[in-house]
Amino acid sequence: MKKIFMWAICAMIGINTYAEGYQVNLQGNRQTGMGHTGTGLLMGASSMHFNPGALSFLNDKYEFSLGGSAIFSKNTFQKQAPSVYEAYSDNPMGTPLYFYGAAKVSDKLAIGLSVTTPYGNSLSWGKDWDGRLLIQDISLRAIFIQPTVSYQLTEKLGIGVGFVAANGNVDLNKALPIYDQNGVEGSVNLTGNTWAYGFNAGISFKATDALTVGLDYRSKILMKVDGGDATFTVPAAVSGLYPNTKFNAELPMPSNLTFGIGYQLSEKLLLAFDLQHVGWSAYQSLDFDFEAESVPDSHNQRDFENTLIYRVGAQYSLVDNFQLRAGIYYDSTPIPEDLLTPETPGTNKIGISAGFTWNVTEKLAVDGSLLYIHGQTREDGYAPSDFYGTYYTNAVIPGIGLTYSF
Amino acid sequence: MKRNYISIVSLLFSTLLLWQCEPKVDSFTPSAGSADFSKFIAIGDSYTAGYTDGALSKYGQMNSYSAILANQLTTVGSMGFTQPFLPDGKSIGSAGNSSYYLVPTGVPSSPVMPTTDTGNLELLTDPSTWINGNYQNVGVPGAKSFHLLVPEYGNPTLGQGNFNPFYARFASNPGTSTMLTDAMANDPTFFCLWLAGNDVLTYALSGGQGNNGGTENNDITDASTFTYAINSILATLTSGGAKGVMANIPDIEAIPHISYIQYNALVLTEEQATQMNVAYANYNAAAEAYSLPKMNFKAGNNAFVISDPDFPIAQIRQAKEGEKILLGALSGIQGEEKWGSANPIPVNYRLTLQAVQNIQFAINTFNSILEDLASKYDVAFVDVNSLMEDLKDGLVIDGNKYTNTFVTGGIFSLDGIHATGRGSAIIANSFIEAINAQFDAQVPEVNINDYKTVEFP
Known part of the structure; x- marks a missing residue:
């Protein structure tokens, strides 16, 4: 029976699965356990990310929620036939974190602060792999700090808005096809850090006692690195042509428009559905503009496309102080054909999650989640660099957090 | 609480099952198709x-297109490839020079x-x-088509x-x-024949x-x-049932040795130009008298x-x-000789339009002969000429753009x-492509990035 079950899931995934660019949707263990739904739910402090409008429905005077996940991801690459070459990434563990702190100022007004890491990428193919002229390793991380205010217009309708200050950091290495007289290949390291700003606004509507709907919009945030550091390792004779220099570049964190529904089917069973539109078309190209004139600027076509993510989740109250959760989502890739790079080897993906909350005391709860992301195998490549093969991706992501309210 | 534990354990167990679903595509399996690669010769x-950087060396011999091809053929039954290696660290070029290097x-x-x-x-x-002995790489720097057939080509008693x-x-x-012989x-069960030009x-x-048509060293070989020669070579190579691959002659005008210095690359200041016009005033007077083009x-x-011996002035x-x-x-252009400005560039360092025409005509003729004979003997055919054409505009492979620019291309x-090692790898892959197409084989291509380009100090 288990075999049949496994086969069925494998078969289903085999038909349709891929990535989500460099977005990381792990902003709350409770939501993650339910397929990362939450825009239509009233999830207390963590609503600040999913729907600031829902924050005004906070039950307690104060609520703090803190947690994180550990991303164990694997990428494999098989070069386009005829070739026997295969490569396996050795990705450092990704550690997205979240913190939410909220307070109810009055019956109608709530304020809060959230710190989240909704974008990032941590991928290492190694110094010597065959695609090293495209990328060796990349670490991309963004921290979003969001002070939020939320207000109940009526007993049924809450609105909220948060101002987002985002800090972005990038660090990547790639090889250069220049050799010294010991046969050592050249390379370049690019690092940059920048601040950028945006907002997160939402509406939450309790249509009936059982039904909640929500709409949330998180604006695009354009990370502009001004004066990043480019460090070249090249043979001495040509170091004059490749001096260490500054670079300018920009990378958009795309907008998200999410519609969500929460439905309390029975006293014990809560259902959730989210439809998330991600504005990936903001990512047209990745251009490095180097200050030193002898270093040629680098233009890299991306032309990402907008995507939809479908999310379904459920929460079941097993006993009074213990809830179980499960969910599934489908996330289509924003990366068009012939523009698939090894730095973001995206593919349509299915995420399957489970989670729990154990209310240890009246005030303290432990939230856990486990997410498995399965990427569809994708045979494609990046035409401007003529680098093709079959990519596979998957990830297991356990998460743990605490929620304290009083 | 016990039930909770069971739930959690079963959840973890389900995830483990999913983990096993890790997608796997059938790995690429090399196969020889209808060819027998067990005894390969080039x-x-x-x-x-494996001549490179102006000389023959063991490094070049190990990184020639033929050696790279031979190595890939070991995945489909080749039993190895013996080469007449030079000793480690030694090199010799046709002018008595060592391998070139950059300073x-x-x-x-x-x-x-x-x-x-x-x-x-x-x-x-x-x-x-x-x-002296038997080797599977019978590549000889300087060899023309008919040299492969004559024993005198290797006879030291004939004198230097x-x-x-x-x-x-x-x-x-x-x-x-x-x-x-x-x-x-x-x-051989499989051969590779390339007389690159x-x-x-x-x-x-x-x-x-x-001469345009002759057998002296500087002659263009006559078509007959x-x-x-090529017909005899192919008849012999295939006489024991061997299959093979051969390639045509690249567009040699695209090689940096011929393309690097543009005909009009004499850059002058206003002052230098005036001096030159003064220096060639008498020449220009004569040119005007005979209605011939003046220097300007x-x-x-x-x-x-x-220098042009056919020009009257x-x-x-x-x-x-x-x-x-x-x-x-x-x-000579950059040095005391002042070639190209005060003194003419000597005849052996320039190609007139007539010579360029002779070269183009010969390449076209030879390549159509090669293609016809490849088809006659069912030999896989590599169009290296097209590959060189692509190179003129830049050829992007696995993350880099290659050109025919001298040193940095x-x-x-x-x-x-x-070719550099990397150039040889690109050529070897085009041979593999032709072999796979002709013999329904699955010879894996090589990762060109495993081979080096020129090395800088």
């Missing part, structure tokens, strides 16, 4: 031998230049260093200049064996100072001799002054668009004629 010229110039805009030392000449002149020591040093029986002594290249490299210099780019004139200046003229070594 026969050809300097490209096959810093201290000039920021052009920070390196190729240079060379005296090579290990004894490897050619001292028969005690020779390693009358035989090729690059062959004599490893011929199984110098003076008796031929390159072809040596190749056949291996009982000496039948026309030597003419080009001499500045067109040979070429046809006879201005600030910026100017056509070089070249002083046997010199300015080069025309389409004419070629050979890389060997570079030091990635494909050509420091002699501007022969």
Whole structure:
């Protein structure tokens, strides 16, 4: 029976699965356990990310929620036939974190602060792999700090808005096809850090006692690195042509428009559905503009496309102080054909999650989640660099957090 | 609480099941198709031998397209590939030079230049260093089509200049064996034949100072001799049932040795241009009298002054668009000789329009002969000529753009004629592509990034 079950899931995934660019949707263990739904739910402090409008429905005077996940991801690459070459990434563990702190100022007004890491990428193919002229390793991380205010217009309708200050950091290495007289290949390291700003606004509507709907919009945030550091390792004779220099570049964190529904089917069973539109078309190209004139600027076509993510989740109250959760989502890739790079080897993906909350005391709860992301195998490549093969991706992501309210 | 634990454990267990679903695509499986690669031989010229950076060396021999191809064929049944290796660390070029290497110039805009030392000449002149025997790589620098058939080509008793020591040093029986008999002594099941152009290249490299149709070193081989030679070679190679692959002649005008210096790369200041016009005033007066083209210099780019024995006035004139200046003229242009400005570029360092035409015509003729014979003998055919055409505009492979630019283009070594290791890998992959198509084989291609381009100080 288990075999049949496994086969069925494998078969289903085999038909349709891929990535989500460099977005990381792990902003709350409770939501993650339910397929990362939450825009239509009233999830207390963590609503600040999913729907600031829902924050005004906070039950307690104060609520703090803190947690994180550990991303164990694997990428494999098989070069386009005829070739026997295969490569396996050795990705450092990704550690997205979240913190939410909220307070109810009055019956109608709530304020809060959230710190989240909704974008990032941590991928290492190694110094010597065959695609090293495209990328060796990349670490991309963004921290979003969001002070939020939320207000109940009526007993049924809450609105909220948060101002987002985002800090972005990038660090990547790639090889250069220049050799010294010991046969050592050249390379370049690019690092940059920048601040950028945006907002997160939402509406939450309790249509009936059982039904909640929500709409949330998180604006695009354009990370502009001004004066990043480019460090070249090249043979001495040509170091004059490749001096260490500054670079300018920009990378958009795309907008998200999410519609969500929460439905309390029975006293014990809560259902959730989210439809998330991600504005990936903001990512047209990745251009490095180097200050030193002898270093040629680098233009890299991306032309990402907008995507939809479908999310379904459920929460079941097993006993009074213990809830179980499960969910599934489908996330289509924003990366068009012939523009698939090894730095973001995206593919349509299915995420399957489970989670729990154990209310240890009246005030303290432990939230856990486990997410498995399965990427569809994708045979494609990046035409401007003529680098093709079959990519596979998957990830297991356990998460743990605490929620304290009083 | 016990039930909770069971739930959690079963959740974890389900995830483990999913983990096993990790997608796997069938791995690529090499196969020989209808060919038998067990005994592979390569026969050809300097490209096959592994000549690079202006000399033959063990490094070049290990990184030739033929060696790379042979290595890939071991995945489909080849039992190995024996080569007449030079000793480690030694090198010898056809001018007695060592391998070229780059040295810093201290000039920021052009920070390196190729240079060379005296090579290990004894490897050619001292028969005690020779390693005569049977080898599967029968590539000989300088070999033309008909050389493969004549025993004199490796006969040292004929005296210096009358035989090729690059062959004599490893011929199984110098003076008796031929390159072809040596190749056949291996009982090949699969062969690779590439005569990449000496039948026309030597003419080009001499500045067109040979006959258009002949068998002397600087001549363009006449078409009937070429046809006879290639036909005989293919008839012999396939006589034991062997299958094979062969390639055509690249567009040699695209090699840096011929394409690097533009005909109008004489850059002058206003002042220098005036001086030049004054210096050639008498020439221009004569030209006007005979209604012939005058010399004309201005600030910026100017056509070089070249030697032309057919030109009535002083046997010199300015080069025309389409004419070629050979890389060997570079030091004369930049140095005390003042070639191209105060003094003409000598005849053996430039190609007139007529010579360029002769070369193009010969390549077209030879390539159509090669294609016809490949088809006659069912031999896989590699269109290296097209590959070179693509290279002119830049060829992007696995993350880098390759061009025919001298030194930095990635494909050509420091002699501007022969390939780098990476260039050889690109050529080897085009041979593999042709083999796979012709014999329904699945020979894996090589990762070109595993091979090096030129090395900088």
